């Protein structure tokens with residue numbers, strides 16, 4: 200049975216009468232960006248999001264039902280849950296859900312239709328838990344590029360897809376700001392991909408956390424430079440309004456001032472402090488009130504399902520039985536009471552026309568404005584065809600780090616520059632954007648050559664094997680030449696002086712290849728190795 204709002208009310212599931220009067224309008228009018236605001240493309244009305252984060256609770260999932268290694272369930276592929284939840288979301292005045300991990304092997308059609316019919320848009324993260332830019336070992340490679348573009352390919356056909364997050368809280372404090380160039384490169388490349396494919400212009404943005412030491416620089420960084428490289432919107436995950444707070448106590452007055460001149464839309468990509476609990480959601484009146492609506496386009500409450508972290512609006516047991524929590528009722532009442540005042544697209548002339556300046560590099564903010572290259576698989580395939588020593592078939596990726604660490608240690612200073620990932624100096628190896636397997640093959644081949652092709656130099660306890668290179672065709676020859684030959688080259692060298700403001704006397708020498716003497720702490724060397732693995736530093 201398909202529940203309508205009225206049917207739910209009749210069943211006594213909805214406490215407030217206002218829910219029955221929810222204005223029902225299908226989400227078929229796409230959302231577009233103009234200046235610092237979102238609008239419905241056809242009606243020209245401003246769009247404020249009444250969002251809810253909607254992510255399947257893994258503790259209720261039988262993990263043996265999932266493909267090996269998969270650490271998520273895409274809620275948009277679970278039609279039974281959608282049938283159960285969409286009417287409840289609608290009754291909650293929700294007009295948008297945020298989903299965190301799309302399963303590109305399954306169909307989202309049925310849930311997307313239910314959502315659309317209920318007037319609900321979707322904003323989706325492009326990553327998934329196993330495939331995202333690793334803040335401690337960042338890289339932007341073909342593997343991630345394939346994942347992100349596959350999600351775009353899957354969702355672009357739905358009119359009610361409102362936008363994509365190219366990252367969520369990747370740089371989350373001053374210890375990992377060097378990860379941001381890789382995330383911004385993913386923004387740049389996904390915007391270019393949507394354009395190149397001729398898809399509807401679905402905006403691509405980022406969701407940031409609220410770390411006081413880096414939040415300003417993050418907002419500047421993702422907005423600065425050429426518009427093609429920067430975010431189409433800015434999502435802000437913020438939990439500073441707790442209990443009976445106020446604009447002043449929560450700091451939301453300051454946040455509003457800070458974003459008053461931002462030239463793309465800003466919204467809360469997650470909000471809803473849960474201490475004290477249960478939540479009354481008094482912040483809803485502020486967020487959709489006259490002080491904030493000129494700057495913020497609403498927000499997304501974290502989150503629909505109750506999990507161990509106690510942010511739920513409803514709880515569901517193993518059998519699928521749902522219970523509304525008091526947070527649901529409070530939010531339903533608060534959202535029912537707001538009518539944010541918008542402007543018409545036709546009468547809106549954006550005032551914020553200037554992008555922010557890129558943040559200066561300091562002790563706290565280390566990310567270079569210089570971004571890593573776009574993953575280019577044909578070039579990587581050409582390189583692959585020239586390798587003479589490659590990983591053994593089926594060598595597990597977790598074995599890569601040791602071999603890689605040994606080789607780059609042996610090759611010495613600059614020996615691994617061809618695959619360097621140095622977000623602080625803004626220099627990147629021309630093959631740093633290839634898949635881990637090709638990058639390891641690159642390193643193995645470099646080492647094998649350095650040992651003059653001695654058979655023992657391509658063995659590593661049978662973890663590597665000798666292969667014959669094929670003849671380069673002319674297309675490949677050009678590509679490999681452009682990448683600096685099979686040894687590769689550093690891209691972006693020399694640009695650091697301008698982006699970091701270093702004095703000309705200071706050395707710009709990147710330490711990406713300084714393999715012999717890794718400095719203490721989070722050295723670029725360590726980052727390089729860990730990024731190879733796509734894992735954290737723990738592996739070292």
Ligand SMILES: *[C@@H]1O[C@H](CO)[C@@H](O)[C@H](O)[C@H]1NC(C)=O
Nearest residue numbers: 334335370371372373374375
């Ligand atoms: C920064 O974030 C990382 C990853 O979440 C965490 O491990 C680390 O302790 C944090 N460091 C600081 C200085 O807050």
Ligand SMILES: *[C@@H]1O[C@H](CO)[C@@H](O)[C@H](O)[C@H]1NC(C)=O
Nearest residue numbers: 580581584669671672674675
């Ligand atoms: C050139 O060689 C590469 C690598 O072997 C291959 O992927 C590509 O298809 C070839 N291109 C042409 C035009 O033959």
